[in-house]
Amino acid sequence: MSAVLRMRDVTRVHGTGAGEVQALRGISFAAHAGELVAVMGPSGSGKSTLLTIAGGLDQPTSGAVEVEGTDLVGLDLGGRARMRRTSIGYVFQGFNLIPALTAVENVALPRELDGIGARQARSEARTALAEVGIGHLADRFPDDMSGGQQQRVAIARAVVGERRLILADEPTGALDSETGEEILRLLRARCDAGAAGVLVTHEARHAAWADRVVFLRDGTVVDETGTGGVDLLTETSAR
Ligand SMILES: Nc1ncnc2c1ncn2[C@@H]1O[C@H](COP(=O)(O)OP(=O)(O)OP(=O)(O)O)[C@@H](O)[C@H]1O
Numbered sequence: 001m002s003a004v005l006r007m008r009d010v011t012r013v014h015g016t017g018a019g020e021v022q023a024l025r026g027i028s029f030a031a032h033a034g035e036l037v038a039v040m041g042p043s044g045s046g047k048s049t050l051l052t053i054a055g056g057l058d059q060p061t062s063g064a065v066e067v068e069g070t071d072l073v074g075l076d077l078g079g080r081a082r083m084r085r086t087s088i089g090y091v092f093q094g095f096n097l098i099p100a101l102t103a104v105e106n107v108a109l110p111r112e113l114d115g116i117g118a119r120q121a122r123s124e125a126r127t128a129l130a131e132v133g134i135g136h137l138a139d140r141f142p143d144d145m146s147g148g149q150q151q152r153v154a155i156a157r158a159v160v161g162e163r164r165l166i167l168a169d170e171p172t173g174a175l176d177s178e179t180g181e182e183i184l185r186l187l188r189a190r191c192d193a194g195a196a197g198v199l200v201t202h203e204a205r206h207a208a209w210a211d212r213v214v215f216l217r218d219g220t221v222v223d224e225t226g227t228g229g230v231d232l233l234t235e236t237s238a239r
Contacts, residue, residue, distance in 0.1 A: 089158025
């Protein structure tokens with residue numbers, strides 16, 4: 001099992017002076033191919049900060065972040081944007097679809113931005129939508145879809161082009177519990193097919209879909225379960 005995401009001694013300080021907040025205080029963390037890792041912890045413990053740094057949407061104050069062996073911290077803005085289009089899929093609580101684009105156009109967009117021809121991008125997008133069970137809704141606009149259907153579009157957009165790291169920040173937060181479970185089942189299936197997933201959640205029953213759960217408090221990893229007693233740092237350094 002190879003590490004798709006590896007973070008080493010990552011710190012993140014938000015703000016300056018009296019308003020300074022240490023959101024992450026030396027986090028080491030890895031997510032491997034085939035694995036879904038849940039991240040839990042109280043409000044303000046650093047979960048979203050961890051995810052945005054893992055996804056190249058934010059930069060750490062210090063430490064290393066590697067995605068598929070590429071050092072994200074060393075890349076410029078354009079390089080990180082490219083990694084987000086090719087290797088990293090992000091699923092947000094609020095879906096974040098573009099309302100003026102149909103489902104298939106939303107999913108094809110990252111591929112088209114990456115220089116893939118429109119025809120091929122659309123074809124890949126239709127396949128991704130079919131895989132999440134909404135191939136028949138490909139030409140609908142987000143506003144004409146239910147929340148669960150919109151989140152399926154967002155998952156298709158996150159995985160299209162064989163992206164191997166899927167980051168999901170409370171992806172079921174806006175959905176009823178049955179629809180939420182379906183979304184988690186899709187994430188799980190994607191990890192079973194070889195992606196690495198990181199799921200931020202407040203709910204233990206959602207974390208139950210993961211292979212292991214990492215608990216944060218005040219910007220540090222305070223506990224981890226579901227690894228059969230393997231310590232996270234030992235595991236990371238052994239690979
Ligand atoms: N852009 C920012 N500027 C200043 N402080 C920030 C910023 N983003 C986050 N923080 C602070 O960093 C800490 C960690 O925030 P973060 O959003 O990562 O926590 P969280 O665990 O995801 O919380 P929640 O469960 O409420 O979403 C908090 O104290 C928060 O107030």
